[in-house]
Amino acid sequence: MQKLIGSVTSRLVISVPYLWLLIFFLVPFLIVLKISLSQVATAIPPYTPVLDITAGIRSLFNGISQFTWENYVWLVEDPLYYKAYISSLVIAAVSTVLTLIIGYPIAYGMARAPASIRPTLLMLVILPFWTSFLIRVYAWIGILKPEGLLNQFLMWANVIDTPLNILNTHTAIFIGIVYSYLPFLVLPIYSALEKMDYSLVEAAEDLGCPPLMAFWKITFPLSMPGVIAGCFLVFIPATGEFVIPDLLGGSSTLMIGKTLWSEFFSNRDWPVSSAVAVVLLLLLVVPIVLFQRSEAKAQESEK
Amino acid sequence: MNTTWSRFNIASLVLGFAFLYLPIVLLVVYSFNESRLVTVWAGFSTKWYVSLFNNQAFIDAAWVTIRVGLISATFATILGTLGALAMTRYTRFRGRMLFSAMIYAPLVMPEVITGLSLLLLFVAIGLDRGILTVTLAHITFSMCFVAVVVQSRLVTFDRSLEEAAMDLGATPVTTFFKVTLPVILPAVVSGWMLAFTLSLDDLVISSFTSGPGATTLPMRIYSQVRLGVTPEINAACTILIAIVAVGVIIASIANKRREVNRARDEQAAARN
Numbered sequence: 272m273q274k275l276i277g278s279v280t281s282r283l284v285i286s287v288p289y290l291w292l293l294i295f296f297l298v299p300f301l302i303v304l305k306i307s308l309s310q311v312a313t314a315i316p317p318y319t320p321v322l323d324i325t326a327g328i329r330s331l332f333n334g335i336s337q338f339t340w341e342n343y344v345w346l347v348e349d350p351l352y353y354k355a356y357i358s359s360l361v362i363a364a365v366s367t368v369l370t371l372i373i374g375y376p377i378a379y380g381m382a383r384a385p386a387s388i389r390p391t392l393l394m395l396v397i398l399p400f401w402t403s404f405l406i407r408v409y410a411w412i413g414i415l416k417p418e419g420l421l422n423q424f425l426m427w428a429n430v431i432d433t434p435l436n437i438l439n440t441h442t443a444i445f446i447g448i449v450y451s452y453l454p455f456l457v458l459p460i461y462s463a464l465e466k467m468d469y470s471l472v473e474a475a476e477d478l479g480c481p482p483l484m485a486f487w488k489i490t491f492p493l494s495m496p497g498v499i500a501g502c503f504l505v506f507i508p509a510t511g512e513f514v515i516p517d518l519l520g521g522s523s524t525l526m527i528g529k530t531l532w533s534e535f536f537s538n539r540d541w542p543v544s545s546a547v548a549v550v551l552l553l554l555l556v557v558p559i560v561l562f563q564r565s566e567a568k569a570q571e572s573e574k
Numbered sequence: 575m576n577t578t579w580s581r582f583n584i585a586s587l588v589l590g591f592a593f594l595y596l597p598i599v600l601l602v603v604y605s606f607n608e609s610r611l612v613t614v615w616a617g618f619s620t621k622w623y624v625s626l627f628n629n630q631a632f633i634d635a636a637w638v639t640i641r642v643g644l645i646s647a648t649f650a651t652i653l654g655t656l657g658a659l660a661m662t663r664y665t666r667f668r669g670r671m672l673f674s675a676m677i678y679a680p681l682v683m684p685e686v687i688t689g690l691s692l693l694l695l696f697v698a699i700g701l702d703r704g705i706l707t708v709t710l711a712h713i714t715f716s717m718c719f720v721a722v723v724v725q726s727r728l729v730t731f732d733r734s735l736e737e738a739a740m741d742l743g744a745t746p747v748t749t750f751f752k753v754t755l756p757v758i759l760p761a762v763v764s765g766w767m768l769a770f771t772l773s774l775d776d777l778v779i780s781s782f783t784s785g786p787g788a789t790t791l792p793m794r795i796y797s798q799v800r801l802g803v804t805p806e807i808n809a810a811c812t813i814l815i816a817i818v819a820v821g822v823i824i825a826s827i828a829n830k831r832r833e834v835n836r837a838r839d840e841q842a843a844a845r846n
């Protein structure tokens with residue numbers, strides 16, 4: 272009897288979240304794929320064909336035969352789209368490297384800090400993450416504007432004579448991404464460095480290895496799992512980022528998240544925005560799978 | 575330890591935290607600015623808070639946001655905890671690879687894709703867009719965050735406690751509520767808080783899945799920001815930051831107290 276209850280419970284524990292994710296995560300992607308093969312129409316919903324399973328198999332096949340590659344051809348032919356994809360990937364890659372350069376010393380400083388203040392430092396890194404993404408990006412507008420606080424400060428300090436034009440440039444996007452995603456990179460690196468056995472570095476230094484060399488040969492390789500996880504956590508969402516390029520990048524910056532948004536909300540072209548999403552997903556599927564593997568492996572090794 | 579290194583460490587920490595906190599501090603300070611020009615200081619004033627509380631559109635959006643946040647965080651915590659149990663307790667079941675992919679992928683999935691795909695689902699099944707669809711969307715992406723938080727607590731959990739309870743005749747459900755849940759409760763609570771803040775913050779997914787009458791606070795703030803930076807938005811942002819800060823402080827105090835209590839119990843147990 273107890274075995275029976277056990278197996279029923281275990282089925283429920285697995286199937287409830289499983290079904291939820293199937294319906295609200297996997298099935299929506301199939302719908303996106305389907306609509307990316309449809310044509311735009313002035314109707315509700317604004318695409319055709321509308322597949323209706325209740326209308327019978329014949330009409331279903333009839334609908335499928337109307338599928339078209341048109342939207343994908345459109346994506347290839349219009350340079351706006353592939354330029355947006357390339358510039359998104361480049362901006363995300365550059366920002367990831369910048370985040371790593373700024374984030375690694377912070378994680379290292381935290382891991383080397385006295386054990387008593389480490390929880391406080393950890394909390395200080397996590398705290399900004401709890402405040403809204405939108406608010407943190409918005410805060411930078413007031414700082415980077417031509418008449419903003421940064422320019423006021425630099426002119427007061429006599430560093431510059433004329434205001435710098437930072438807002439609505441790539442630099443502003445880099446600042447926005449580094450700032451918003453910094454905790455995502457610092458935390459995994461910190462947890463890798465904190466677990467590290469520091470006596471290895473001491474041994475190397477005792478044997479005459481210069482500190483920088485010891486860092487490069489021992490500390491950095493040992494922190495690699497954290498570095499990889501952190502870089503994925505920055506790179507993947509940054510590629511499809513919408514809020515940061517929209518608020519800080521101005522109208523001239525091309526990023527695919529922005530393109531998708533305006534295709535959907537301004538042009539109301541659902542099939543093309545679905546095609547944009549499918550291609551973006553294809554570009555990101557390799558990094559996403561690698562990220563999922565590295566997370567699953569990290570969980571396994573902790574058992 | 576080498577002194578140059580530790581000086582370097584301190585410098586990188588100070589600069590890093592200055593970078594993280596200065597923008598937020600400036601935002602809060604300028605919400606008390608008398609002038610309508612956000613970047614010119616003209617004296618202390620709370621008038622933007624007063625005008626904010628007289629702005630019905632903001633108040634309505636705040637209510638929608640709180641309702642969506644409370645409901646979605648609760649469901650996300652239940653589903654996420656179940657997901658974490660499934661991942662750690664049942665290592666072999668059909669489709670486990672797919673399940674783990676569906677747990678981790680939403681953590682990094684660009685929001686525009688999640689938002690668009692959920693909207694198309696709701697249109698396909700004929701669900702009217704409104705508070706319900708926003709809530710369903712928020713449950714979906716935040717349950718994965720809860721699952722990861724709870725899972726990291728479950729993997730370090732001593733399973734012999736559960737086995738002992740089962741050997742003594744407790745059903746799996748009783749075992750969960752009497753043995754497992756009390757131990758993983760801090761992780762479940764922080765999972766709930768994380769889900770609530772994620773819901774409170776979300777702009778992109780809400781914009782896709784919401785309809786008339788379901789404008790959330792971030793959506794309202796965003797449409798105002800597009801018109802320009804105003805001290806009123808700074809005031810709204812300051813209130814949001816204050817709510818989150820108070821929540822985090824209460825949680826950490828509660829955590830500390832629990833740790834102190836546990837230490838005292840352990841000492842008492844050791845003495846007996």
